[in-house]
Amino acid sequence: MRFFKLAVISLIIIFLLFTCIGLFLPSSVTVTRKEFINASADSVRFYTNNIYHWKYWLNGVDTNYKLSTAENATIKLGSYTISVLKNTPENIATSWNAKNTKDRVCHIQLDDSEPNVTTIYMSFQQHLSWLPWDRLGGMLHDEVIGPSIQASLEKLKEVVEKTSN
Numbered sequence: 006m007r008f009f010k011l012a013v014i015s016l017i018i019i020f021l022l023f024t025c026i027g028l029f030l031p032s033s034v035t036v037t038r039k040e041f042i043n044a045s046a047d048s049v050r051f052y053t054n055n056i057y058h059w060k061y062w063l064n065g066v067d068t069n070y071k072l073s074t075a076e077n078a079t080i081k082l083g084s085y086t087i088s089v090l091k092n093t094p095e096n097i098a099t100s101w102n103a104k105n106t107k108d109r110v111c112h113i114q115l116d117d118s119e120p121n122v123t124t125i126y127m128s129f130q131q132h133l134s135w136l137p138w139d140r141l142g143g144m145l146h147d148e149v150i151g152p153s154i155q156a157s158l159e160k161l162k163e164v165v166e167k168t169s170n
Contacts, residue, residue: 020137027140030133034143036150037128040158044169046094046117049125052161053113054097056080056089062161064153087111107131125161127154 042049052058056078065082079088084103090110091098101109109131116124129150133139 023137023141024135027137028135030140030143032135032140033130033132034146035128035130036147036154037126038151038154038158039124039126040155040162042123042125042162042165043121044123044165045121046115046123048165048169049115049123049161050094052165053115053125054092054094056087056097056099062157062164064157064160101129107133125158127158129154 052062057080059080063082079086081087082101085101086103088100088102089097090100095115097113099111099113101111109129112126112128112130114126116126118124129146131143131146133143
């Protein structure tokens with residue numbers, strides 16, 4: 006019985022310790038990547054500002070892609086439902102919703118300040134709960150999501166440069 010009490014008290018102390026450490030970590034995580042595309046912003050905008058064209062470049066969309074017939078533009082990508090929050094020529098913001106996960110917001114920004122070169126920034130932002138494993142796991146978002154974002158941007162660059170030449 007004494008060993009059981011010691012084990013329970015130890016687990017509670019470890020949980021409280023990790024919770025305190027987790028509270029010092031950021032409550033949201035943002036993963037950002039950029040790519041330079043040798044094409045006009047209008048050529049890039051054709052693929053980025055209409056989520057129905059994401060199937061040509063977004064990683065994973067070509068295999069699990071479903072369109073919505075709803076008035077607001079949405080697509081299904083695996084377990085995620087992606088819906089447009091804001092769509093301007095320079096910025097498109099989308100919400101990525103899935104069961105049992107916090108919503109993610111994706112921003113795609115275009116910068117065409119250089120002639121015939123468009124810089125595209127793609128970022129995912131996710132708010133984290135107060136739970137220690139959620140906050141500690143947030144440190145891995147860059148390694149988990151980053152390569153997928155980079156692969157998508159590289160595919161977008163390939164598609165846009167091929168079609169604009």
